[in-house]
Amino acid sequence: MIDLYYWPTPNGHKVTLFLEEAGLDYAIKPVDIGKGEQFQPAFLAVSPNNKMPAIVDHAPADGGVPISVFESGAILLYLAEKTGRFLPADARGRVAALEWLFWQVAGLGPMSGQMGHFNVYAPEKIPYAIDRYGNEVRRLHGVIDQRLSRHAYLAGDEYGIADMASYPWIEAYDALKPDYPAFPHLKRWHDAIAARPATQRAYALKDQVNPDAGKPLDEEARRHLFGPR
Template sequence: MIDLYFWTTPNGYKPLIMLEETGLDYRIVPVNISAGAQFEPEFLKISPNNRIPAIVDYEVAGTDEPVTLFESGAILTHLGEKTGRFLPAAPAPRAETLQWLFWQIGGVGPMFGQYLHFADYAPEKIAYGETRYRKEAERLFGVLDRQLENRPFVAGDYSIADISIYPWVCRTLERFDGFENVARWSADMALRPAVIRAYELGAEINTTPTVTEQSKALLLGLVKASAA
């Protein structure tokens, strides 16, 4: 059994898609980051960086102890190794898969995240920040578009690289024009049964996904959960 500490954000959907793809036994522990739940002491014991996602895996080969993990890339790699799925064992395709996974974790996540912050959440409009991160997101879309030109998936076969990139692309693609290969790949990803199930589960868990001034203040750390 695996506990998935989850909220309905791009980083949250990555392990949820992977768990749905692999058919592992899991349960979702909602962490409403718009209500400040990521700062609860019990959650910090699992995710000291106060971010979702995190997992507790109660059945790990070679140990009787549960394994606790935060950082979506570490979680996807762990689940890939545990199941032998979506992370090739052979050195060359494994390295290529991890390369694109790290590209997502180090580039797409932070840059797209900052772009959405300046475009949608920043309490004041700061054109420099919004333009800077939009341009960087656009550049990353271009890299992905070229990579997908002659292949159905990012790193050969369908893998944790695709799973890590898709939730960020589906959240932002409509804001950018002209990335036809990304659009084709994203449309294919959206049709995968595991992806459909993950987003249906997310919609059941977060029934009020709209951002209010209060949830924004909590998320940006402008107020503490108890004072909100």
């Protein structure tokens, strides 16, 4: 059994995508980031950076004591190695998968998050920041579109952890969707993943765990998410 410390954010969706695809047994431990639960000592013992998701694997491959893992990219890599799935076994395929996984965690995720922050959550509109992050995300969409013009998925012909990492960040904000006419290969890839039954099961958890997802933030949530800690 795997305990998943989760809230329905793009990074949270990455891990449920894998767990649903792999059919692993897991239990959701909700971490309400709008109420500051990510700062509780019990969670910090698992995720010292006070970010979710995180997991605790109670049946690690070595048969030892439970293993905790934080950071969504590390979790995907851990689960892929544990199950032997969604990560190519050959050296060249593995390199491609890790390149695109790290591309997402270092670029697509942070830049998309900043784009969303300055467009959706910031208390004042700062044109420089809006243009800066919007332009960078568009550049990244162009990078992924070029890759997908030559391959069905990011690491090659098979769906894998690099795709699971990137997919939730493509339409993370309803009002900030990609320019799909300019990036048709990105659209083809996104539609293919959206149609997967495991993707639909993973995203159905959003309404179960947080029925208020998508609603404007109240002052308490803003304080916990964006205030100094």
